[in-house]
Each structure stands twice: as C-alpha cells, then as structure tokens.
Amino acid sequence: MEIGDAFAAAMALIINFESGLAEIVLLSLQVSIIAVAIACLIGLPIGAALAVFRFPGRTAIAVILNAMMGLPPVVVGLIVYLTLSRSGPLGTLGLLYTPTAMIIAQICLVTPIIAALTRQTTEDLWQEYAEHLHSIGIGPWRAVTTLLWDNRFSLITTILAGFGRASAEVGAVMIVGGNIDHVTRVMTTSIALETSKGDLALALGLGIILLALALSVNAAAFIINDAAMKRHG
Amino acid sequence: MRLFPRDLVKFKRSLAIVIVSLLLSFTNAFATNGFIVVASTTSTVNSGLFKNILPIFTKTTGISVRVLGVGTGQAIKVAERGDADILFVHHKISEVEFVKNAFGVKRYDVMYNDFIVVGPQDDPADVQNAKNVVEAYEKVAAAKSIFVSRGDESGTHKKSLEFWRTIPVDLVDSSGKWYREAGSGMGATLNLTSSINGYTLADRSTWMAFQNKGSLVVLFEGDPSMRNQYGITMVNPDRHKHVKAPLASAFIRWVISNDGQAAINSFRISGKQTFFANAASYKKNQFKNTSPKLRN
Amino acid sequence: MDSSTNETLPNNVENKSVRILPLVLKNVSYEKAGMRLIKDLSVTFNFGSLTVILGPNGAGKSLLLRLCHGLIKPSKGTVDWCGPKVSVPQRYQAMVFQRPVMLRRSVIANLSHSLKYRGINKAGRTQKIDNILQHTGLSRLAKVPARLLSVGEQQRLAVARAWSLDPEVLFMDEPTAALDPAATHSLENIIGAIKKSGTKIIMSTHDLGQAKRLADEVLFLYRGRLLEQADAGQFFEKPNNDLAQSFMRGELLWWNRQELKPPEQLKERRQK
Numbered sequence: 001m002e003i004g005d006a007f008a009a010a011m012a013l014i015i016n017f018e019s020g021l022a023e024i025v026l027l028s029l030q031v032s033i034i035a036v037a038i039a040c041l042i043g044l045p046i047g048a049a050l051a052v053f054r055f056p057g058r059t060a061i062a063v064i065l066n067a068m069m070g071l072p073p074v075v076v077g078l079i080v081y082l083t084l085s086r087s088g089p090l091g092t093l094g095l096l097y098t099p100t101a102m103i104i105a106q107i108c109l110v111t112p113i114i115a116a117l118t119r120q121t122t123e124d125l126w127q128e129y130a131e132h133l134h135s136i137g138i139g140p141w142r143a144v145t146t147l148l149w150d151n152r153f154s155l156i157t158t159i160l161a162g163f164g165r166a167s168a169e170v171g172a173v174m175i176v177g178g179n180i181d182h183v184t185r186v187m188t189t190s191i192a193l194e195t196s197k198g199d200l201a202l203a204l205g206l207g208i209i210l211l212a213l214a215l216s217v218n219a220a221a222f223i224i225n226d227a228a229m230k231r232h233g
Numbered sequence: 234m235r236l237f238p239r240d241l242v243k244f245k246r247s248l249a250i251v252i253v254s255l256l257l258s259f260t261n262a263f264a265t266n267g268f269i270v271v272a273s274t275t276s277t278v279n280s281g282l283f284k285n286i287l288p289i290f291t292k293t294t295g296i297s298v299r300v301l302g303v304g305t306g307q308a309i310k311v312a313e314r315g316d317a318d319i320l321f322v323h324h325k326i327s328e329v330e331f332v333k334n335a336f337g338v339k340r341y342d343v344m345y346n347d348f349i350v351v352g353p354q355d356d357p358a359d360v361q362n363a364k365n366v367v368e369a370y371e372k373v374a375a376a377k378s379i380f381v382s383r384g385d386e387s388g389t390h391k392k393s394l395e396f397w398r399t400i401p402v403d404l405v406d407s408s409g410k411w412y413r414e415a416g417s418g419m420g421a422t423l424n425l426t427s428s429i430n431g432y433t434l435a436d437r438s439t440w441m442a443f444q445n446k447g448s449l450v451v452l453f454e455g456d457p458s459m460r461n462q463y464g465i466t467m468v469n470p471d472r473h474k475h476v477k478a479p480l481a482s483a484f485i486r487w488v489i490s491n492d493g494q495a496a497i498n499s500f501r502i503s504g505k506q507t508f509f510a511n512a513a514s515y516k517k518n519q520f521k522n523t524s525p526k527l528r529n
Numbered sequence: 530m531d532s533s534t535n536e537t538l539p540n541n542v543e544n545k546s547v548r549i550l551p552l553v554l555k556n557v558s559y560e561k562a563g564m565r566l567i568k569d570l571s572v573t574f575n576f577g578s579l580t581v582i583l584g585p586n587g588a589g590k591s592l593l594l595r596l597c598h599g600l601i602k603p604s605k606g607t608v609d610w611c612g613p614k615v616s617v618p619q620r621y622q623a624m625v626f627q628r629p630v631m632l633r634r635s636v637i638a639n640l641s642h643s644l645k646y647r648g649i650n651k652a653g654r655t656q657k658i659d660n661i662l663q664h665t666g667l668s669r670l671a672k673v674p675a676r677l678l679s680v681g682e683q684q685r686l687a688v689a690r691a692w693s694l695d696p697e698v699l700f701m702d703e704p705t706a707a708l709d710p711a712a713t714h715s716l717e718n719i720i721g722a723i724k725k726s727g728t729k730i731i732m733s734t735h736d737l738g739q740a741k742r743l744a745d746e747v748l749f750l751y752r753g754r755l756l757e758q759a760d761a762g763q764f765f766e767k768p769n770n771d772l773a774q775s776f777m778r779g780e781l782l783w784w785n786r787q788e789l790k791p792p793e794q795l796k797e798r799r800q801k
Contacts, residue, residue, distance in 0.1 A: 086315030086473055094475060096316050097270055097299060132630035134600055136643040136694065137619040146642065150633040178301040180270075181284065193302075196420025197279050198427075198445030 009205030025213065028186040031099055031173070032166040035106035036114075039162055043111045044155065047118025048144040051126045062119060068112035073105075077172030080105045084176065097178040102186070105172040110162040117158040122147050156225050160218055167214060187213075268297040269480045272309075272317035274388060275418045277463070278302030280438035280507060286496040290487050296480050304418060306386025312336060312466075315473030318481040320466045323436070324388035328464045337466035341489050344497050344508045345462045348392055349440060350453040351423075352378070352432035360432065366456040367399050374402045377411040379431035383422050384414030392461070393434040423449070436461055441502040463508070465489070489514055548614040548697050549621045550576040550729060552597060557606035559592055559753075567592050567603070568753040574698075574731060578745035579724050581761070582733040585776065588750040590733035591627070594700045597731065598624050612697075620647070623691035624700040628707070629683040631675040636667055639675045640690050647694055657693055665689040665719055681712030688716065692723050699723060701732035705739060717742060737777065741765055749773040 013021055050062055082088050084096040084104070095101045125147050133143045148155065170188035177184030179193060187210045194203035277283055283300045291297050301311065305322040312320040313336050320337060322328060331337045350369050352360055358376035363369035373380050383390035397404055404412055413431065415422040419439040426433040427447035440451070465485055470476040487493045494510035501507065552574040559567035567589050574580060574597070582590045595601045596608055599619060610618040632639050637658055644654045662668040665685050670678060675686055684704060691699055701720070705713040720743060724730055734740055740747060744761040749770060756770040768774050 086475060088314075091315070092475075097301065129630060129632070131595075131600055131624075131626060135598065135622075135624040136646060138643075138646040142646060146632070153633075178270075178299075178303075180299040180301060181278075183299050193279070195424070196275065196418050198420060198424060198443040200445055 003204070005201035006204030006208060009201045010208035011205075013202075013205055013209060021209075023182065024185055024187055024190055025209070027099065027184075028167060028188070028210075029213070031102050031186060032106060032163060035103045035166050036110055036159060036163045038103070039107050039110035039114050039166075040159060042107070043114030043162075044118050044148055045144060046111075047115040048122045048148050048151075049140075050115070050119045051122040052140050052143050052147065062116070065112050065116040065119065069116050071109060071112065073109060073169045073171035074175065076108045077105055077175035080108060080172065080176045096176060097180055097184060099177070099184060101176040102173040102184060105176045106166040106169065109169060109172060110166050113165055114158055114162045117161060118148075118151075118155060121154045121158065122151055125151050153225055153229050156221055160221055163217065164214060167210070267295070267477070267480055268299055269318040269477055269484060270316070271298055271300045271319045271321050271484070272311045273300050273302060273321040274305050274308060274323060275302045275420065276323070276389075276436045276439045277321065279420055280442045280502060282438065282497070282500050282508060285500045286493070289496050290484065290493070293492075294483055294487070296483060298484060304383070304385045304387030305389075305391070312468050315468065315475065318468055318476050319484060320468060321463065322388055323461050323463045324391050325462055325464060327388075327391065328466055332466060335469055335472060338469050340464045340466045341485060342512055343463045343465045343488055344494075344510045344512075345460055346437045346508050347454065348389065348434050348459040348461050349437050349451045350432060351426070351435050351440060351449045352452045353430040354448045354450050356452055358432065360452040363453055366396055366453065366459050369453045370396050371400050373432050374400065374407075374411075377407075379411050379413060379429055381422055381426040381429070381431045381433040382412065382414045383419065383433075384416045385418065387419070388461070389419060389434060389436055392459075396434075396458075438502070438507040441505060441507055462511075488512070491515060547576050547612050549610040549612040549618045550574065550697060551611050552698070553607075553609045553611055554597070554603075555607045555609070557596060557603040557608060559589075559596060559601065560604040566753050567596065569606070570753075570755045571606075572748065572755055572758060574729070576697075576729055579720075579730045579732070579743055580746045580748060581740045581744035582731065582748045582750055583735070583737070583740050583744075583773075583776070584733075584750035585735060587752070589753040590735075590750055591702050592753075593750065594624070594702050594731065594733055598622060598700045600624075621697040622700065623694045623696040623698075625684070625687045625691050625702065625704050627703045629680075629687035631678070631683055631686070633676060634674070635672050636662070636675055636678070636686055637671050639686060640693055643690055644693060661689050661693045664722060665692075666715070679712075681708050681715070684708060684712070685716060685719065688719055688723070692719075692726075692728070696728055698729045698731065701730065703733055703735065705734070705736065713739070737779075749776070751776075 047065075050058060050065075080101065081096065083090050084093065084101050085091055086094070086096070095104070126143075129143075129147065129150070133146065138146070168188065170192055173184070173186060174189050174192060177186070177189065179185050179189035185193075187206060191203045191206045191210070194200075194206060273283070278300055279302065283298070287298050287300070300321075301308065301317060303311065305324045305327065308317075308320060308322050309327055309331055311317050312331070320328065320331065321343070325340075328337070328340050332340050350360055350366065352358070352373075358372045358378040360369045360372050363372055382393060408414060413425075413429075415425050417425075419435060420443065422433055423435060423439070423443050424445055425431075427445055427449050430448060432452070437454075465488055467478065467481045467485055468476045470478040488497075489512035494512055494515040497508050497510040498506065554570060554572050557567060557570045558565060570593070582593060584590050592601070596603055599608070599622075609615075614621060632642055634642065640658045640661065641654050644657060649657065659668075662671055665688065667682070667686060667689060670682060670686075675683065678686060684707070688701075688704065691701075704720075705716055708716065717739065720730065720732070732743070741761070744764075747757070747759055747761050747764040748755060749757040749759075749764070749768065749772075751772050757764065757768055757773050759768065764773070765777070768777060
C-alpha cells in the first residue's frame, strides 16, 4: 500500500533527520515567514484603510483584491520571473533563482489575501467603532491603527491563511526559484521533484511533514489566540 | 490547555527569538564566495549526476554551482535571457544554433548516454523485435498503441520528433487519440506512461533513477541514432555583461578535463554507469569497452 | 457614591472658562433617503445648565445630538459654536452613546486610548485615569477587559472615558436606556458629579423621572420638530405644548404617527 509506504517514508525522514531535510524545512519556513511578514506590513494597513476611507473607486479596489486572492501561482511566478530576469526591468539586481525571488513571488500571492480578509473583518469593527472614534476626533490613520490592534485576534486567522497559501504554493517558487539544490529547494519543490523521479512514497512522506508543520504552526497560533482572547474578552 | 499570562509572555518571547534567528540564519544562504548558474536538463539533475560531481569541483575551486533542472528548450530560453552563466543540455542542433546566434561562446561535447524506448511488458506493438528505432516507431503507429510524447520542447522531445518525421504519420490528427502529449518533464511523462501502459522515448539516466516503473520495461535500445549527446556552452558575456566568465570557464575547463570526465564516468546508478564522458580532449579509448549499449 | 461626588472633583472647576459655548443651531434640517427627520430646528445651548432633550422614540433626539456633536452634517441650516476656541470645537466635546462602544482592551486601556489622542502624556494619563476610576467606582475593574464588564459597568466606563477628556460640553444619548434601576441610579450620580465639575451636559432621554431628577432645562422634541424649550421647573409644572402635556401624562403619542400633518393641525383637531 503506497499510503503506508508514505507514512513509513515520513517517519524515516523524521527519525533519521538528515541535514538535507532540515535545510529544506528551514528554508521553507524562512521564505514563507519573511514573505508573510512583509505581506502583513503591506496588506494589513491597506485592508484596514479600505475599510475606513471612503473614496471613489473603493468598491472597485475591494472587488479586485477579492479576485486577486485566487491568482494562479504560475501566473504570478511568470510575472515575477519576467521582471527579475536579466532581460527584464529589474534584471540588474540579479535576484532570479534566489530565495529573495521566492519571497517576492510569495509576497505577491499573499498580500491580496491579507488585504482582502483584513478589509472584511475590519469593516465590521469599524461599523461598531466609527462614531466613538469620530467623537474623540482621531484622524483616519489613527483609526486604522486602533482597528488593527483591536482586531488582532481575527487578524491572526487572516495571517495564517496567508501563511498557508505561501507555504503550500509550488508553481511560483518553482519558476522564480528554480528548485536549485541547497539554494532554493523548499518543501513543495522537493515534493514536485520526488514525484517527477517517480519516488511517490518519498514525495508523499515530504507532504506529510509539510502538513505536520502547517498543523503545528496553526496549533501554536490557536493556543496563543485562545489564551489572549480569554484575557481580553 | 491553559497558558497563564506570564507563560504566554515567555512563549511569545521565545517565539520571537526563534523567528529572529530564522531570519539571521537566512543571510548565510546568500553568503557564497562566488557561484554560477547552470541551465541544465532534468535528466542530469534527477539522475543525481550533479549532486555527485559538483562537490568535487566546488572543493577544488571554491566555486559553487547552482543547477537549474528544466527541459532543454526551456534551459535554452533561460540562457538566452541571460539568466544562467552556462548551458548544459542535450540537443546538439539547438546548441549549435544557440552559439551561431551569438547567445553562446563555444560548445564542447561533454558526455553521452542513450535514449531507450520503454513500454508495457506485454508489448502489444511488438516493439522489441524492431530492427531499428524507426521501425519501432512504425510498429507503435501501426498498432495505434498509446505513445506518450514529452511535448515540452525538451531534448528528448526534439529527438522523438526526429524519429516521427521519418515515417508517414499524421501526429496532429493522432494527437489525443493514441498519440498523447504530456507537456511535462521526463519524470512526469514516465509517471503518466506507467499509469496508462503506453510507450515513450526516455533518456536512460532518468529511467535508471526512476522508481515508479510499474509494468514498464525497456523494449528497444542500441540504435546508433539513439545516442544522446550532452554539450556545454558558456553564455556570451558580450551579450549579457553580468555573466561570470572567469568562473564559468573554470567550470567548463574542469568538466572537459580528465578530472571532470573521470568524475562523470565514475557516477553510478544502482551500480551501473549512466553517462559516458567523451570530451574531445579526453582519452576516448579509456571507456570504449565500458559502453556496451551502443551497437555500431 | 453620593459622598464621593462632593469631594475633590477630577476636573479643575476653577480653571474652566467658556471656550466653545454657546452652540447655536439655525434652521437646521436633516434628510435621509428623502425623509425629513429633523425639521427646521433652531435652538441655542448656553453654558451652565443641564439640558435634557425629551420626546418619544423616533422624535429625532439622537439625530439632534449627533448634529450638535458634528457626527452628521445638517442638510440645511447651520450649527455654530460661538465661543473663543471655535477653531477646534471637537477638542472640547465628548459623547456617550446609547450602546457603549467598548474597545477590545482593558478598562485602563479604553481610558488611555482617547486621552492619548488628545495629546496627554503618559504621566498625565496615569494620574487622570486613577482619578477618574475612583470617581466612577471602576478602580477594582481597572485591568478587566472592557467587553467582559456588565452593561451597567460598560456604560459607566463610557461615561468615565468621556469625562476624562475634560469636555466643556458632554453629549449623552439615552445613557441609561439599557440599564436596571440600580445601575441607572449610580450613573445619574456620576452625571451629577460631571455637571458639578463645570461641564455642560446635553442628554436625551425618554424617561420622564430621569428628566425630572436631572434637568435644568428641557427641550421637547416630537417628529423632528422642537415643540418646546423651557426651564425644567416650568416644563414639569405645566408645559405649554399640548403634545408635551400628553407625553407628561404618560399618554402614548404614536397613535397619530401615520398622519403626516403638522402638530398645529393636530392641535386644532384635538381642540374641536
């Protein structure tokens, strides 16, 4: 049974804990965490600002953001590739086939998700807070920071959704990273590589480890969130 | 599970430390003394050849080599755009064209292996009794047995098309019927072929390293026209200023040197030699007898 | 609670001078979705007294407060502050809403949030917060998340938060509507203390008893029109307006709500 083989392969990978696997897992985490962190720096204020500010074209931007949540990773990968390629506009930076290129691609994928989900949850809170914040006379940007802070618990779910997309994505990082051993090989591109080598058990084993990682990140976030929510109401 | 606020603060703090150290260790990934990017093919990467020979080169020169494993067609595109320093692929006609158009400096033969026709064990098209590769292809077409084509402009795909062109068969019309275009790499194509019990042309190294063979076996091999020649070319630094010419030529010199060639010849998959070094500068008779696969 | 209101007050009564009052509304109308909800209303609010806006549900009490506070803009007419500091009128006002808006933070953080945006430094904030918590009886709840408080405690916190801003004018929109008698009593004591500290309070209510207990001046509002403005004593003794009279008698005023006739006509009809 191949599923059984996969679990055996996953266990063997973990028990032997080869440095190669550690390197891949670490790089996956590094790339996705940095990408999500930067996407948060961009997406959280944009999402909250879209909830607070009223301006022409606001609905259009919200619709575009929602649509961009479903951007095909391969398309994003291609656009980033053509931009970073030596023959592209940012070619002189020489970023193609580096972890930085993978981070850039993941930022493009994750930022719309974080901005769109932030807008949705922040809008509800803004309904509740608007009159009070207007009453004490704080400006819209101060309102944005207040809303982001007070909405922090639901935003954790938003950030996790972004992290999930980043860490599970293969199409974009394959194109811009090149799946180069020791440089840009991450969990998902390894899975693709092992599949193409026909080693399905190893590929599935790596998949199980990726799933376990995602589970532990989510569980940790849940525990922090739960404890914090009990304290803050 | 109940975390008290103080525990929570501690937990958050240790989490922050973990994340910061993650980011710091990240900078090490960039810190290389010098590296080159080689646009190469899935066959060389997936078979493990590079994993085997590159450490020897890096150890002696301190230059690290980043290998991109894509189809030959895509590798050439990547090199044309200047996104690699070296092109290391297996379709001589395209490589010569690449140099002729001034994308590359000079092409060197490096090594060869051979293509094989694989198919289901029961061999409904009777390919195993073909006299040459063209007859093998004719038999597949006549029996309308499923043939899986790479369909990705790779070296293997281009080679396969060369054989198809020699026989009167309308591939456009047959596509989607018995002729299936996978549009993917060698490994993915083999996975597909294995699951639908079809025939396909594969390079021997990928085949040897492939682990999901199912009922697939090698049905036809040894035709001299199935020789699979690999060449190495430096991307033209006059066209792309950032090409690391000194590092790249150091690598090329090593690959066609006796050391590099010996390293290629010593590479084994399950005890079998996979690639046969044949750079012009290398003493050819050294491996003549170790190459039983090509009947001449 | 009663005794505490007579002791030192959180705000400096001596230093309090008129800064933005009086507030003058001239011919103010407010329309929404084609409906005129406030109709041609003119009124002046002066320093010193506690004004209660009285009227049945739907009379436009909340809208009037929001128009005065600047949360909504009138469709017609003008709302003007006429004191010496009119360039920043928002700075000297605060408002408490019918349903308290609680930030998802502790009691202290709720207080500190608005003080911070009024530019008060950390030391100043701490002192002000300690003081205000004592005067509103919230000290023991200081670190509790505001959303875990009872409704009564939440409204007390909302009042404390508004008071801490040291406003010259404090608007309150039916602040006790959702509270039980005990919570209402304790909040009314705090309102009294705020008034003593020299803050002009303009509050709406539909609770006659509360209006009698607190008001110095009464505005009677009915279906978007100001029908009467009078001293509390005079109003509760004998209001001039007949609708106010029936409201005082506890009669239900909604029986003629479907008719779109102005009160003058209704008056005539009732006199027939």
